[in-house]
Amino acid sequence: MLKTILEPNPDNFTGDDADFMADFAMLCTFGATANGGVDRLAASAADGQQRTWFTQLLTGHGFTVEFDRIGNQFGTYELVPGAPYVLVGSHLDSQPTAGRYDGAYGVLAAAHAAFRVVAAYKNSGRLPKYNIAVVNWFNEEGSRFKPSMMGSAVYTNKLELDQTLSTQDRDGVTVAEALTAIGCLGAGAGPKAACCAEIHIEQGRSMERGGITIGIVDSNWAANKYEFIVNGEQAHTGSTVIADRKDALLGASMLVVAARELADSFPGVLHTSVGQLDVYPNSPVVVPSRVTLLLDLRSADEDVLAQADLQLHGHIEKIERLANVTIVKEDSHCWPVTPYQPAGVELAEKAAANLGLPHQRVKTLAGHDSTNMKDIVPTVMLFVPSVDGISHNEHEYTRDEDIVSGVHMLTDVVGRLAEGELN
Amino acid sequence: MLKTILEPNPDNFTGDDADFMADFAMLCTFGATANGGVDRLAASAADGQQRTWFTQLLTGHGFTVEFDRIGNQFGTYELVPGAPYVLVGSHLDSQPTAGRYDGAYGVLAAAHAAFRVVAAYKNSGRLPKYNIAVVNWFNEEGSRFKPSMMGSAVYTNKLELDQTLSTQDRDGVTVAEALTAIGCLGAGAGPKAACCAEIHIEQGRSMERGGITIGIVDSNWAANKYEFIVNGEQAHTGSTVIADRKDALLGASMLVVAARELADSFPGVLHTSVGQLDVYPNSPVVVPSRVTLLLDLRSADEDVLAQADLQLHGHIEKIERLANVTIVKEDSHCWPVTPYQPAGVELAEKAAANLGLPHQRVKTLAGHDSTNMKDIVPTVMLFVPSVDGISHNEHEYTRDEDIVSGVHMLTDVVGRLAEGELN
Numbered sequence: 117m118l119k120t121i122l123e124p125n126p127d128n129f130t131g132d133d134a135d136f137m138a139d140f141a142m143l144c145t146f147g148a149t150a151n152g153g154v155d156r157l158a159a160s161a162a163d164g165q166q167r168t169w170f171t172q173l174l175t176g177h178g179f180t181v182e183f184d185r186i187g188n189q190f191g192t193y194e195l196v197p198g199a200p201y202v203l204v205g206s207h208l209d210s211q212p213t214a215g216r217y218d219g220a221y222g223v224l225a226a227a228h229a230a231f232r233v234v235a236a237y238k239n240s241g242r243l244p245k246y247n248i249a250v251v252n253w254f255n256e257e258g259s260r261f262k263p264s265m266m267g268s269a270v271y272t273n274k275l276e277l278d279q280t281l282s283t284q285d286r287d288g289v290t291v292a293e294a295l296t297a298i299g300c301l302g303a304g305a306g307p308k309a310a311c312c313a314e315i316h317i318e319q320g321r322s323m324e325r326g327g328i329t330i331g332i333v334d335s336n337w338a339a340n341k342y343e344f345i346v347n348g349e350q351a352h353t354g355s356t357v358i359a360d361r362k363d364a365l366l367g368a369s370m371l372v373v374a375a376r377e378l379a380d381s382f383p384g385v386l387h388t389s390v391g392q393l394d395v396y397p398n399s400p401v402v403v404p405s406r407v408t409l410l411l412d413l414r415s416a417d418e419d420v421l422a423q424a425d426l427q428l429h430g431h432i433e434k435i436e437r438l439a440n441v442t443i444v445k446e447d448s449h450c451w452p453v454t455p456y457q458p459a460g461v462e463l464a465e466k467a468a469a470n471l472g473l474p475h476q477r478v479k480t481l482a483g484h485d486s487t488n489m490k491d492i493v494p495t496v497m498l499f500v501p502s503v504d505g506i507s508h509n510e511h512e513y514t515r516d517e518d519i520v521s522g523v524h525m526l527t528d529v530v531g532r533l534a535e536g537e538l539n
Numbered sequence: 540m541l542k543t544i545l546e547p548n549p550d551n552f553t554g555d556d557a558d559f560m561a562d563f564a565m566l567c568t569f570g571a572t573a574n575g576g577v578d579r580l581a582a583s584a585a586d587g588q589q590r591t592w593f594t595q596l597l598t599g600h601g602f603t604v605e606f607d608r609i610g611n612q613f614g615t616y617e618l619v620p621g622a623p624y625v626l627v628g629s630h631l632d633s634q635p636t637a638g639r640y641d642g643a644y645g646v647l648a649a650a651h652a653a654f655r656v657v658a659a660y661k662n663s664g665r666l667p668k669y670n671i672a673v674v675n676w677f678n679e680e681g682s683r684f685k686p687s688m689m690g691s692a693v694y695t696n697k698l699e700l701d702q703t704l705s706t707q708d709r710d711g712v713t714v715a716e717a718l719t720a721i722g723c724l725g726a727g728a729g730p731k732a733a734c735c736a737e738i739h740i741e742q743g744r745s746m747e748r749g750g751i752t753i754g755i756v757d758s759n760w761a762a763n764k765y766e767f768i769v770n771g772e773q774a775h776t777g778s779t780v781i782a783d784r785k786d787a788l789l790g791a792s793m794l795v796v797a798a799r800e801l802a803d804s805f806p807g808v809l810h811t812s813v814g815q816l817d818v819y820p821n822s823p824v825v826v827p828s829r830v831t832l833l834l835d836l837r838s839a840d841e842d843v844l845a846q847a848d849l850q851l852h853g854h855i856e857k858i859e860r861l862a863n864v865t866i867v868k869e870d871s872h873c874w875p876v877t878p879y880q881p882a883g884v885e886l887a888e889k890a891a892a893n894l895g896l897p898h899q900r901v902k903t904l905a906g907h908d909s910t911n912m913k914d915i916v917p918t919v920m921l922f923v924p925s926v927d928g929i930s931h932n933e934h935e936y937t938r939d940e941d942i943v944s945g946v947h948m949l950t951d952v953v954g955r956l957a958e959g960e961l962n
Contacts, residue, residue, distance in 0.1 A: 212820035213773065213828075259822040319778035337777070341823075350636065350932040353812035354760070354837055355742035355904040358802045360928060365813055366799050369792035376789050379781045389776035390788055391823050393816075397635035399682040400764075400814045400833045401905070402931045405636075410823045414777055481778040482824070505783060508825045509773040 124516055133520045136228045139173060140519065143208075143224055144216045153510025154216055158209040158255035158266075159187065159291070164298030166208050170223070170252060177231045179250065183302035185277060186270040187254035187295040191227065192307050193234045194247045200310035202533040203493075204230060204526065205251030207267070207485060211259050215512020217317045217502070221519055223252045225315050229527040233534055245536035249307045253485040254295070260285045261294075263449060268485035271306060272492050311460075311533045312495040314486040315526045317514050321505030322478065329521050331478035331499030332464040335455045336487050337387075338421050339414040343447040344371065344432075348440070351403040361403050365395055367439035368407035374431040375411055378424050386424050387414045387481060408446070416479050418453055454487075459538055460496040467528040473521055494538045496529050498522065547939055556943045559651045562596060563942065566631075566647055567639045576933025577639055581632040581678035581689075582610065582714070587721030589631050593646070593675060600654045602673065606725035608700060609693040610677035610718040614650065615730050616657045617670045623733035625956040626916075627653060627949065628674030630690070630908060634682050638935020640740045640925070644942055646675045648738050652950040656957055668959035672730045676908040677718070683708045684717075686872060691908035694729060695915050734883075734956050735918040737909040738949045740937050744928030745901065752944050754901035754922030755887040758878045759910050760810075761844050762837040766870035767794065767855075771863070774826040784826050788818055790862035791830035797854040798834055801847050809847050810837045810904060831869070839902050841876055877910075883919040886960055890951040896944055917961045919952050921945065 124144065126137035146169065147154045147162030156162040167189055171181045174191030181191050189208075192201065206222025230248045237244055253271075258264025261283050269275040281292040295301035318324075323331050348364030375388040393409040413428065415421040432443050461477065468475035478499055480487070486497040500522040503513040532538075547567065549560035569592065570577045570585030579585040590612055594604045597614030604614050612631075615624065629645025653671045660667055676694075681687025684706050692698040704715040718724035741747075746754050771787030798811040816832040836851065838844040855866050884900065891898035901922055903910070909920040923945040926936040955961075 211773075211822050211825050257822070258824065259820070262823065264824065319775045320780065321783070339777070350634075352742045352905055352930040353814045353835055354762070354810060354906070355930060356810075356928060357743065357807070358799075358810060360744070361812075363799070363812070365795055365816060369795035369813075372788055372792035373796060376781075376786070384780070387777060387779075387781060389786070389826060390792075391776045391825050391827065392821050393788060393818050394821070395816050397682070398815050398817070399634050399680070399931075400685065401681065401687065401835075402634050402814050403812060404814065405932075412776055412824075482775055483777070505779060507775040507778060508822075509828075 128516060129520060132232060136523055137516065140224055143220055149213055149510055151510040153214055154210050155212055155214065156210040157212065157260040158257065159294035159298055163209055167300055173227060174250060182304060183300045184304050184306040185302055186267050186280060187300045188267040188271060188306055189252040190306050191250040192247065195237055196243050196247055199247050200308040201247045201249035202311055202530055203249050203251055203309040204313045204530050205253065206314050206316055207253045207256035209255055209257050211257050211508050213510055215507060215509055217512050217514050218507055219256055222314055222316045225523045225526050226250045228523050229530045232527045233531050244534035246310045246534050248534060256485055261291050265483055265485055265488055268488040272488045274488060309493050311493050311538050312486060312489040313526060313529050313533060314484060315498040315522050316484055317502045317507065318499040319482055319502050319507035323499060323501040324503060326476065327474060328476050328501065329473045329518055330468045330475040330525050332461055332475055333456055333480045333497035333499060334461050334477045335453055336480045337414045337416045338418050338453045339412060339451055340421060340425055341412045341449045342445055344409050344411060345444045345446045346407040347442045348405050350405040353401045353403055356403060362440045363403050364407045364441055365404040367435050367441035367443060368393060368409055370435040370439055371411065378427055382420050382424060385415055385417055385420050388412065414481060416453060456490050456497055457494045460494050463532055463537055464496050464498060464529055467532060468525060471524055471528060473525055498525060551939060552943060555655060559946055560939065563647055566643055572636055572933055574933040576637055577633050578636055579633040580635065580683040581680065582717035582721055586632055590723055596650060597673060605727060606723045607727050607729040608725055609690050609703060610723045611690040611694060611729055612675040613729050614673040615670065618660055619666050619670055622670050623731040624670045624672035625734055625953055626672050626674050626732040627736045627953050628676065629737050629739055630676045630679030632678055632680050634680050634931050636933055638930060638932055640935050640937050641930055642679055645737055645739045648946045648949050649673045651946050652953045655950045656954050667957035669733045669957050671957060679908055684714050688906055688908055688911055691911040695911045697911060732916050734916050734961050735909060735912040736949060736952050736956060737907060738921040738945050739907055740925045740930065741922040742905055742925050742930035746922060746924040747926060749899065750897060751899050751924065752896045752941055753891045753898040753948050755884055755898055756879055756903045756920035756922060757884050757900045758876055759903045760837045760839045761841050761876045762835060762874055763844060763848055764835045764872040765868055767832050767834060768867045768869045769830040770865045771828050773828040776824045776826055779826060785863045786826050787830045787864055788827040790858050790864035790866060791816060791832055793858045793862055794834065801850055805843050805847060808838055808840055808843050811835065837904060839876060879913050879920055880917045882961055883917050886955055887919050887921060887952055890955060891948060894947055894951060896948055921948060
């Protein structure tokens with residue numbers, strides 16, 4: 117059953133924690149949906165509104181705000197002239213009818229951690245090794261513009277800038293046009309990172325089940341993501357005899373079912389899905405001639421993934437025969453299991469122990485901007501628990517005490533990174 | 540294999556037949572696609588263009604053109620003041636990337652049959668019992684606006700006018716707005732019909748296989764058409780464990796596969812299909828929470844249809860359990876096997892025999908405007924063969940000699956109807 121969403125309640129907290137909760141309550145109002153979620157697709161009007169508010173929050177704390185050439189929003193605070201930055205953040209964009217916590221919590225936690233670390237240095241008069249920068253990465257979700265993790269991919273040179281700026285949404289609006297419309301397209305490359313940290317909700321239920329407050333991510337699951345096009349032939353749904361049909365939707369449906377059967381045959385260690393599927397001509401009385409779909413296979417075990425992938429391709433050949441269609445792999449995006457730097461994991465374990473927070477090592481099944489960042493600088497990735505593991509859903513929820521503990525944890529980690537503990 | 544489309548060639552014909560072929564070649568240019576088909580959704584710009592051209596064709600032959608309150612286009616010729624009309628026609632609108640013949644052939648054949656019958660009366664000085672009206676029914680295809688056969692359904696009082704005029708397409712444009720935009724929304728109810736005739740391509744391959752030039756439709760297949768909504772729950776495609784998922788697209792895909800399995804279990808006597816399927820939120824990394832789909836079952840045998848329907852509903856219960864979803868029947872539109880008037884069938888058999896055209900009785904698997912009309916007036920429905928049975932496809936084709944023979948046949952039938960042979 118779905119939970120009733122509890123409103124973030126600043127009254128249960130004091131001082132900086134109450135400030136954080138009040139800001140989070142405010143953040144939840146941008147693009148708010150009737151069912152307690154948010155709808156803030158990348159570079160939508162709601163995304164523009166929350167970015168404007170976030171700029172005010174950062175500048176109000178003495179940070180300098182800039183947008184880079186792909187719309188990443190940075191708030192920098194230079195304590196040590198010319199030094200590179202601890203880059204801490206996540207993303208404010210959301211899926212359609214999504215939850216309040218995914219990404220947004222990580223950005224606001226980053227801002228408050230940065231405020232606290234900067235304030236501590238200013239109070240003490242000491243100087244860190246690195247400066248502090250908060251980041252709101254552009255289009256992590258990949259719902260309006262593909263691929264996901266777009267802003268961090270451009271920042272880390274995994275995506276080419278011009279091609280990314282000309283990527284279109286379904287209405288033909290380009291990334292450049294959409295960012296310009298909300299006043300968030302800059303020209304620079306953003307601050308130079310020395311290291312990176314991100315906190316995020318788990319989006320699964322392992323931590324909640326284990327009574328864990330802080331997850332310390334030591335690696336990500338491997339994934340094979342495919343765009344398939346199933347090609348059939350238009351025909352009349354009434355008059356064309358069944359034997360003559362080349363029904364692209366039948367072939368696509370068999371593929372969706374086969375993907376789930378694969379997951380069932382590797383229980384618990386393989387996740388499969390088809391999230392997006394488009395039918396042409398999608399008319400009531402026409403046998404569909406073309407279906408495009410996105411199919412993912414994910415596993416923490418690369419051998420399992422390889423076996424499943426082989427079986428999937430066997431299914432495809434069978435489906436081509438059974439449904440009298442052809443299936444073309446139009447695009448693919450695959451990544452292996454990659455570790456986060458062990459020194460970063462150990463640093464985070466030290467911080468959690470220091471704060472007395474229940475913690476354990478976890479793997480991330482979802483992709484995150486930190487997955488890109490860890491390939492160029494030492495990166496710490498943290499999780500807080502998700503109630504019932506619900507995510508990409510308006511009923512996504514993390515308890516107030518957990519999001520506040522997460523800010524404490526992130527503050528400690530950012531402080532250690534600023535000191536250069538990872539070098 | 541798909542055929543290369545042969546262009547209609549007036550040079551192989553003389554006199555009125557050459558005129559018909561030239562007009563048909565012209566008609567094929569409206570909304571023409573690169574692959575030899577047409578794309579003329581109801582009340583689209585291309586539909587507006589062909590309607591304007593058709594008005595000119597009709598008025599050029601002395602007919603009076605009017606649009607009724609649902610955009611049906613009538614060309615009337617009053618030979619007997621005050622008498623009701625033989626209403627002959629079909630529809631000019633098409634599916635997306637459709638063929639040239641579906642509907643359009645029937646409208647143009649009707650016009651030329653009417654021209655010939657009127658000319659014969661004027662030459663002879665005799666008067667018929669009924670006047671002659673050509674009709675281009677609005678939105679037979681139901682692709683842009685649901686339901687299909689909209690214009691004839693309003694004409695026959697099966698659909699309520701105001702509700703139909705406010706029906707929206709996917710972009711929120713209403714029927715009234717779309718018809719106004721192409722200048723085809725009138726105020727009247729159209730001419731009063733005494734009887735009706737329609738000619739159409741078969742859209743199947745039974746006549747071609749049997750060497751038959753003229754099919755005389757004696758009844759339509761029964762159909763159960765359902766709109767189902769599959770409800771699941773949004774979740775993360777990566778991090779949500781499989782057991783927790785309520786994947787609406789998985790449930791919908793199982794339903795598509797089940798529909799085909801039903802057809803396979805009643806070989807040749809049951810046609811099933813899902814032509815339209817929409818996924819929400821349709822984002823790459825979100826487990827879909829809602830899928831809407833249109834599923835049809837059709838049979839000439841009402842017992843088969845009833846058995847299949849029962850089995851379908853059994854499948855639905857099973858799918859709800861297997862995919863952890865709920866499936867709601869949002870809408871349904873069912874019709875039984877209904878005969879065309881036997882006297883009309885016999886009249887057409889007499890006409891075909893008279894012309895020496897190979898003919899046989901056939902059933903229509905597809906719905907037609909005549910299916911509506913036969914419920915209010917005596918109606919004759921004729922088919923010409925479809926090469927390879929291809930339809931709702933740019934490669935739809937009927938041989939020139941067959942479409943010309945169809946015009947001869949329709950002319951003879953319209954003449955007999957005008958004489959009152961069915962009364």
